[in-house]
Amino acid sequence: MTTAAVQIPETENYLNKEYGIRSWLLTTDHKRIALLYLITITFFFFIGGFFALLIRLELLTPAGDLLQADTYNKMFTMHGQVMVFFFLIPAVPAVLGNFLLPIMIGAKDLAFPRINLLSWYLLVAGGCLMLYTILAGGADTGWTFYTPLSTAFLNTHVVAAALAIFIAGFSSILTGLNFIVTTHRMRAPGMTWNRLPLFVWANYATAIIQVLGTPVLAISLMLVALDRLFHFGIFDPNRGGDPLLFQHLFWFYSHPAVYIMILPGMGVISEIVTCFSRKRVFGYKFMALAVIAIAVLGFLVWAHHMFVAGISVYAALIFSFLSYFVAVPSAIKVFNWTATMYKGSISYTTPMLYAFGFIGLFTMGGLTGLFLAALGIDVHVTDTYFVVAHFHYIMVGGMVMAYLGGMHFWWPKISGRMYPEAWGKLAALIIFVGFNLTFFPQFVLGYLGMPRRYWQYSPEFQVLNVLSTAGATILAVGYVLPMAYFLWSMRYGKVADANPWGAAGLEWTIQSPPTTFNFDETPIVTTEAYNYDELQEVPVGR
Amino acid sequence: MADSPTVVNSSEVHNPALRHHFADMEQQRESSEFGMWVFLITEIMFFGGMFAAYMIYRYLYYPSWAAGSEKMDFWYGTINTVVLICSSLTMALAVHSAQVGRRKLLVTLLIITMLFGVTFLVIKGVEYHGHWVKNEFPGAGFHVEDVDAAAAVHIELFFSLYWAMTGFHALHMLIGIGIVALITYFSWRGKYGPDYHNPVEITGLYWHFVDLIWIYLYPLLYLISHTHKA
């Protein structure tokens, strides 16, 4: 048993191969780039979280007494923009995907390592512009930039915010491009499509969305900028333009964007559930097809965000009908994870706790999505806290939990150290309690009629709002804990060997942390994924 | 030279241009070619947003679209189309020169391609200037003559899309010329030959794509009306 006082000689790995800031800022190693992304998105997560806390503080009381109305508008705008574009969209693909994708397919790196580095620099550039926007006074359009408010009526930093997101979007496109080419061209011998880990399938499906959808966001933001800077009037009803045209273009991306955010998380959950049930995944082919189906179907439903905006009733009916379908592959995945656990040998490790949390909360979020797909119900609850609760259940209850689960699962591989398991479990529990206390009341609030994006509300809503704010405070504590103990573990954590979880997958066959080129020899793959019935029984958590 | 496509064998693993994370030159070449195509698909979607806006407003306000097209300069548009097609020819021939290892021809053809590109931009600039002095730029100063009332309401929309679509196209041309300039320099330095010429090929793909966008912009913007006041 090793203790912190004993120094273990470290073998050469990607972390100690070269030192110095240049070796990090000019790296082309996908693993180092993943860590650069980790620092960036963690930073923006806390910025976005800061705005969330201000929102919840304001909403402690019915009156608008903490902030002015315009300032409150800036709070929810910056919260949304920062969280969506600088945390959720990059998080799993750019951190875990970047780190793991090449290793999982048996490659030495992504297809385009220099473009990978460029992607990171683009996110940082967009992030710097977003920071400037915030410090200069922010934008107050809502994260959705609806016209003509954003183009003709506001004098806040709309163009700066739009440009920041445009640049970040370019980062996302290049990552997607890299992942697609890598998955097609760089698989090791024997690594057929049917043997790929589901995490790879999930990132591949995500990459398809990134590549096909993000450019439409880019052009819609450019047109808003042109309308503002040059008074083009493309979306100005006074000059013949249609504000809904912006919404069509915006949501064509932004609906599939939510699948960019959730699909990689689903990939993480598949890896965690199989490992800690010590079983093959139930229905591998359906799981793989489901992520592709979600990616494709996700492009056919965007106008369900526009049911009350003024689209024709017939279009609303078509989009409502189509919106039901996208729930089917998601449900298949939930059923298959459950079936994977059935008669499995379950270990209640921290990653597995996050996976449980994900499955339950994602299901609730997804089902409430069906409520919203129903045109008749949507008319009543749209633009209320019902919608806010729905997407936070999926984004926070789902996606952030999957991200944290993945970070804990692969932390030994990334850092060569184990995180402290007791603290891990404690943080997971705090986050679960905090999350439900924050967001469940919001479903009730929305159903009772509390509108979103208002800085004051009717007094009868106060109790539920207070509960929600209390929950947010607990959630904040829960989020700070992993940051603290992950940092602690880098120096004092138990040294991890190649496969502390006894998991299947190529990443667990190489040392922790990996060498720069991952494999000494190109692996030759001969088994299906998750071949737990063939692996030796290994005590978990070594 | 044979009429049918020939097969060119290229080098083994120890090509100095091989990047270390690739197993061999074939994987490298296929990856870079596929990667450029994936990028071009993102460009289809980027321009596609503007084509969607164009299509929707044309559907709603056809008379304004026809009136706006009438104000386009038919001859500048047509000449520019010819210029770009010629530039695609010289670019394709340049790629061919790289494939067969004719360095001087490669450099010459790339330079001619750039000249065609610059010609396109100069003509576009003249065209833009013409619209500008006639107050055909959207905004407070927008004003058009000789259009009937029904068309006048939405003609500013047509011009907004004209400036946006041709403007983004011109920006892509400019970037393309920059990339070709870089490739020309490396070609002159002897970097490309039958064993390695990916960058020339994928630059060609980008260039042809920008031509392709114009092939659609030309009829959509210039050829709606039949009177064409030049």
Next chain:
Amino acid sequence: MTEHVLPKKTYIIVWVALMCLTVATAAVSKVELGPFNAVVALAIATMKGLLVVLFFMGVKYISQKMTIVAIVAGLFWLGILLSLSMADYGTRAFR
């Protein structure tokens, strides 16, 4: 590594075809055909586009079939954007 090198003559022929189609589309645009003007113009543009894609961009002799899947997917996705937005605009009159 193997690839197909198209003879220069092929490129010249394609260029001539593109020039002829350009002249054709310019000429046809001067003739009043009602709604068919748009159809013909787009048809000719598509023919020109196919020539550029198949020959100048080499897709006719391409070794990676996945590229063709990707191109078709891209065009199909553009089709989704165009057609489903028209589902709104095209039916507003019936409100």
